[in-house]
Amino acid sequence: MGRRMTRRPDPTSAAPMANAPSGAQPDGLPRAPRPAATPDRTLHMIGNAHLDPVWLWPWQEGYQEARATFWSAIHRMDEYPDFVFTCDQVVLLSWVEESDPELFARIKEKVDEGRWVMTGGWWVEPDCNMPSGESFVRQGLYGQRYLKEKFGVTASVGMNVDPFGHNAMLPAILRGQGMDSYCFLRPGPHESELPSTMFWWEAPDGNRVLAYRIPFEYCSPPGEVAGQTEKALGQLDHSLGDLMIFYGVGNHGGGPTKANIESIHRYDRMGTFGELTMSSPRRYFDEMAKRLGEQGLAELPVWRDDLQHHAAGCYSSHSGVKAWQRRAQAAVLSAERWAAIAGHDARADLERAWKQVLFNQFHDVLPGSAIEPAYDDARDQLGEAVAISKRIITRAHNVIARDIRVPEEAGTQPVVVFNPHPWPVTTRVEMQYGLAPSGVHVVDADGADVPCQRTQSVATTDDKGRGATVFQAELPPLGYRLYRLRQGPGMHAAGTLSASELHLENDVLRLELDPGTGWLTSLLDKRTGVDLVAGAAGEHTQICEDPTDTWGHRVVSYDWPGEAMATTGIVLREIGPLRARIRVERAWGRSTMTEEFILGAGDDDAVEVRVTLDWRERAHLMKLRFPVALENPAATYEIPFAHLGRPIDGAEEPAQSWVDLSGAVAGTRAGLAVVNNAKHGYDVAPPSAGRDHSIGITAVRSPVYAWHDPRLLDPGGHYSYQDQGTQRFHYLLVPHAGDWRAAGLTRRAAVLGSPVRAMLESFHDGPLPPARGYLDDGGGQVVVTAVKLHEDAPRDLVVRAVESTGRAAVATLDIPLAGVRLTADFGPSQIRTFRIPLDDPHSAVETDLIEFGTRKGAFTVESW
Secondary structure, three states: OOOOOOOOOOOOOOOOOOOOOOOEOOOOOEOOOOOOOOOOOEEEEEEEOOEOOOOOOOHHHHHHHHHHHHHHHHHHHHHOOOOOEEEOOHHHHHHHHHHOHHHHHHHHHHHHHOOEEEOOOOOOOEOEOOOOHHHHHHHHHHHHHHHHHHHOOOOOEEEEOOOOOEOOOHHHHHHHOOOOEEEEOOOOOOOOOOOOOEEEEEOOOOOEEEEEEOOOOOOOOOOOOHHHHHHHHOOOOHHHOOEEEEEOEOEEOOEOOHHHHHHHHHHHHHOOOOEEEEOOHHHHHHHHHHHHHHHHHHOOOEEOOOEOOOOHHHHOOOHHHHHHHHHHHHHHHHHHHHHHHHOOOOHHHHHHHHHHHHHOOEOOOOOOOOOHHHHHHHHHHHHHHHHHHHHHHHHHHHHHHOOEOEOOOOOEEEEEEEEOOOOOEEEEEEEEEOOOOOOEEEEEOOOOEEOEEEEOOOOOOOOOOOEEEEEEEEEOOOEEEEEEEEEOOOOOOOOOEEEEOOEEEEOOEEEEEOOOOOOEEEEEEOOOOEEOOOOOOOOOEEEEEOOOOOOOOOOOOOOOOOEOOEEEEEEEEEEOOOEEEEEEEEEEOOEEEEEEEEEEOOOOOOEEEEEEEEEOOOOEEEEEEEEOOOEEEEEEEEEOOEEEEEOOOOOOEEOOOEEEEEEEEOOEEEEEEEEEOOOOEEEEEOOEOOEOOEEEEEEEEOOEOOOOOOOOOOOOOOOOEOOOEEEEEEEEEEEEOOOHHHHOHHHHHHHHHOOOEEEEOOOEOOOEOOEEEOOEOOOOOEEEEEEEEOOOOOOEEEEEEEEOOOOOEEEEEEEOOOOEEEEEEEOOOOEEEEEEEOOOHHHOEEEOOOOOOOEOOOEEEEEO
């Protein structure tokens, strides 16, 4: 896809800059005049200390280094009255606050002087592709609110100097958090031909920030800055005139040194590079806005895309941390919702959980590029976030369930199923039970039979009464429904369902497997008459040696020739009135993989595939490929809060939960989407020898931990390799009629990643009905992504929604929890956040992403 650049004015004005001093010698006297031949430009020297709290060291070492680095910055300020320090990553400040009150007080003094400048506004510098949209919101929510509470300021310049790419919705998120500009380093000039050093970066919703690609590096050696400056000037767009150059010892911290600062003074007096002034990103952007004027700003180029690519292997390194992150994000979002519904003020617990999630989105943790021991900590910290969330959810569910009227019925077991999603969900629920030797069937609260069938129990004991059932639940939006388990056989589901070892078929879909490859030879969508894979050539599994480092530096594509796993067995594992399941077993080398294809009865329109991969290969990777028989297809990838079309060229791309390929078969529009709950590295490959168009998911890579090219591995060395052992994940195959928008992919991904919860209940009276929903977004284009209590007011509800298809819409949100119905216009990909006082819901207002103040925006509120 070609990059589009247009010129038009920025709709907002620059924020006021901090009062940062410059232009004085260390003794406070004016500087000597420069020679007349001095270049006519000002270089804004940005003193910083990029500090990776985790990377080639554990977080405990980063904790200490934050204190040492910040003391160094304070000492430099004491020694050099013109020195200005730029600080980001709020977690570092929080560590100093709890470990060194004296240092924290000194930092406050320097903030008040305008010499310690807060940028970034986020808890850490996260990977900027893989976290969910709501995670990026929380980075700013907790980061900016901390800065405001502790220092009386917020950041107005976004700053992510070290992450490996940046998703296209970041300008919208930054704007919603009070930031109007953005500093970044990657992709470098050799990786992406951006239009200029400084340019407007525009999100799909039309929001813009003024972006600046840092030249050469964000940190420098401890000596003089001449080399840093010369290399930076070699990469800069000189048409801008005044420029920013970043300096200071970084990565393991350190910050600007005496030698750095004194060389800046020396080269400024010599006039070697022009005027060199101690500055900050805020000051630079403000002075550039003033110098260029409205017309000059309007003439800057506009970039409407993400900022890629660098280190493409990071989207598949260390499968474990990516799965843990997805699970933890889903758990905390669910806990927020149920706490709000139950009226529990769990803000402190949720903050602790979120901060563990946010910390482990750091750009050397989530991308898999840290040392091996770092992942013991990441597992434990993300596990803590999940445990906190589960306690909140369990408490809320029990508080709600105790108030449901559950009449006593002998020989039955009440079950309450909770739906965490703000739209109606119909799904299959697996439930363990006891004390029913003859099995059970399921009925609803009125005693009507519910489609169900027996399935394998998770317990393997001699207890004849234990077993498991799977039943179909139809659940209200963000709510619950009461069911009962009754002893004895149940009903058959409506609609057809047939199965054998090599086929599954219901009213909507028919799939057939090849006995040799174990992969699909047919996927017929009866609604369109299109078979999406018939005749499509290409293997499903693709294994090859992987000589690339942990990051995948310089990788453009992992669509390399490879070998297929051998199929070792196919068995029809389950057939019943509700669903059928085929198990396909494969092996290659010392590794095995099973895929279980599950299709439900009736109008189930997606194939669920459960994968168990036991990987024992070193320095190898495996792609799962999904060949299709589409003509002239287009590829669409989910990104945080939005989607992007990308070229069909086999390039390795980051994405959220789904990738779609839509085109035609014999003139009939059709498409296939692949939705998954654990992976982030994708490609869509064009036809090649013996293969048709296909979607690819990088299922596993096994590089050496924290191996950074150009360091070569010792052939006789002993190393630890990633992803050795068993991992599990799920994906969906979703055929559709050629428009992915109609396939509800964002909602399917949410349900796959955050399943409903069933709990056993007892008999009791209560005021609540057998089914109830608390918030409904209507199930259309606009998706509610957050339901929570306001950070400052536990009696105020916060509801955030985003338009998910890239097309304008009018959305009606039914909010029985607050007793109101809210109707609002949404532009394409627009994010809107509403604050609804539960004591006076008709006074609802729109707020920003950090829940400060109000925003102008029209919407209506009426009684529900």
